[in-house]
Amino acid sequence: MMEETSTQNIDKRIQMAVEAFRFLKNTTINERAEFMNAVADQIEALGEELLTVTHAETSLPLARLTGEKARTAGQWRSYAKAVAAGIYTEARIDLAQPEKQKGDLRKYNVGIGPVVVFGASNFPFAFSTAGGDTASAIGAGCPVIIKAHPAHPQTSQIMADAISAVVKAFGWPEGIFSHITGTSYEIGAYLTQHPDIRAIAFTGSFNGGKALFDIASRRENPIPVFAEMGSINPVFAFQNLLETKAEALAKEYITSLTLGVGQFCTNPGVFIALKGESFNRFINTLKEEIQKVAPVKMLHKGIFDNFEKNKSIALEQPDVEIIVSAETESSSGNATVIKTSAGNFLNNPVLSEEVFGPFGIVVACETDEDLMQIARQLKGQLTITIAATHEDVRDNSTLITILKDKCGRLLFNGMPTGVEVVYSMQHGGPFPSTTDSRFTSVGPDAVKRFVRPVCFQNWPDEFLPDELKNENPLQISRMVDGTVNSGSLKLQTT
Template sequence: MIEETSKENIELRIQMASRAYQFLKNTTIKERAALMNAVADQIEALGEELIQIAHAETSLPLARLVGEKARTVGQWRSYAKAVASGIYIEPRIDLAQTDKQKGDLRKYNIGIGPVVVFGASNFPFAFSTAGGDTASAIGAGCPVIVKAHPAHPHTSQMMAGAITNTVKEFGWEEGIFSHITGTSYEIGAYLTQHKDIQAVAFTGSFNGGKALFDIANRRENPIPVFAEMGSINPVFALENLIENKAEALAKEYISSLTLGVGQFCTNPGVFIAVKGESLNRFIAAVKNEIQEVTPAHMLHNGIYESFEKHKSTAITQPDIEVIALGETEKGKGSATIIKTNAQSFLNNPILSEEVFGPFGIIVACENKEELIQIAKNLKGQLTITVAATPTDVHENAELINLLKDKCGRLLFNGMPTGVEVVYAMQHGGPFPSTTDARFTSVGPDAVKRFVRPISFQNWPDEFLPEELKNENPLQISRIVDGEVNSGSLQLETV
């Protein structure tokens, strides 16, 4: 039984977060980075008990959980390094000159205020309580209130403890991090509409993310909701590539589609190609590959039931041919592939909806014009893969140019599952894959979501934040009078 955090306790946590925000505004990027590295140490020190509890709550394989824990530790450390560098505060200094009316101007980014983070079900470490949203918000200087995902409450509590213990050891305000539990929709709604909450981060379903987005925009003071809501992540297989590698491509596609029982937000749910002998070879190989996939338990019963419901809905649509349909076993996701034609795909919006699990649709097009028609009608995606040779790219320039408008990450071959935690990663995309395509929820650039600029005009040096002082005590790179400058400023005193 999951304890439902009371409204009174939630209100107390919000008040604590508001006080903690004032505290964090007076911490430097170096100090926050030190806290983040200490959190990483705490998480790393969590032993076998954490892995076993997460395994029992999610059915995820032990090896996957060990890897995800390491990724989570790495996120905290890499984000800490980025925060300490000063890259996200973007310090800008324009010194007083005789021809400038406003005198001395100095600008940097500060945290926007208390942030609510909703934990995800499919990544109990990396996208949940102590995941990238929490790490990036704290790095930006924002207190975090986590609404734990009810699918793994004990795992969430252990990860929360690592952060809470670190904050306590540093002697910082307790409200820097809070952990709230419960299953009711009302908790999320109350947090999102509370006047003291300044941003929301969410990873999950379209319905959940869009509901929070709508609540936030109905507020008297609307706030940003950074919701990552998934997508169908189409693969466009072009003529020369599929002709030369149909069997290898089928193996690669099925491996990605069924990875983690298909429970990744970058799961390639749609495969699009022009019909012909090459596509027939691909389909035959897909049938063989599917036979090697063993059904496995999904994250929890709610996801399993949703998978079965949406899979059945898709299969019963007109103009559908079932290519492979695994036997259903309670709680387990059986890999399923169906096939349709381009016009049915274009005219039936049900076929463009994400089926969260090991489910794929092959769309057989009559010609290249139908490929382009599908590209024009695609909704926003997290990823789009172009399976192609260089010749294919030259011959399909219009298609590829269109696809750039439709996704956050455009792949040239390979498959989209697996998200590298690096600066150049873009894990976000046009609506409805996310609510704000300008930002990523993976990689150090995730910090950008939770800052805003403030400019100081003609302030005495002693009252400026450390990041903007003349001596540059933090030794960070700044833009001074339009030029990159990492040194101190030697100003004449009058």
């Protein structure tokens, strides 16, 4: 069971975060990077005990957890490297010139202030207490208050202790990191409403994310909410590809749909293609393949109950055909795919709702116009996949231009499940997949969410932050009078 942190304690921790923010503002990017690498070390040092606890709390296989733990430490390191390189500092200097009115102007990014992070249940390491949101907020120079996910309380506590140990070892203020526990809706609302909180990061359901967004935008001083709320990640399969690869595509699709019992935000919940002989071969292989998938226990009872409920709602809709269904086992997500017509999919909004788990809808289109209509009607998505040959891309350029506007990541073949922690990753798409499509929650660019620029006008060099000093002691890339360089400024003393 998880203890509820009292309101009094929350207030105290937020006050500590406000004080820690003042400290963090005066740290350099190198100091923060050093801290982040130390957290990575600490996470790597956590041994079998962590994996055993997390496995018991989440039912996720040990191999997956081992990989996720390594990724989580790697995330801290890669964000640390980007922070130390000054990429998110975005230092810009415009020197005084006779024709300028304002003299010497220098701008760089500082942390926005204390951030509340809501951990997700489906990635207990990578998107939770010590996950990417926490790493990117601290990288930006923001204290973090984590609201632990109640589905893995012990895992959360171990991770929180690991971070706090680093805070202590560095002699930094304790308020840099706080661990809040509780299961009530009120705790989340209380944190989001608190006037000293400056941003919210969340990964989870649409209802949860949207509720926080509404609270945050109705505050007296509204704050940004970065909520990643999942999506149905459509796969558009085109004719030439389907003809030659119907069977391979069906295998790939089922593998992706059932990966991690379908508990991925990037799960490909919809498959759209033209009816015909190739389509029939796709369906036949799908039937065979899904029978090979062994039912696996889902993350926790709440997730399983929701999966069963939402799946039932979908199955009860008119004109849907259950084409495949594996055996059910108690608390295990049995992979299910239904088939429907384009007309039915377009007219029944229930079929466009995400069913979190191994559940897919195959939409049979009569004409190219059906595909176009579906593209037009589609809401914002984390990913869209184009299963196509080069010729298919040429034949469907208008459709693809429309789809580019509906997602954060556009795949040419392959399947969308999973992300890569690199600069070029975009994990965030138009509403309702996230509340702010302009930012990513995966990859070092996630740091950008928690910074804001401050401009210094005519400040004496000695009082400027290191990032903006003439000497450029941190040797970061800076834009000086419109040109990027990482040198120091040789100025005539005036």
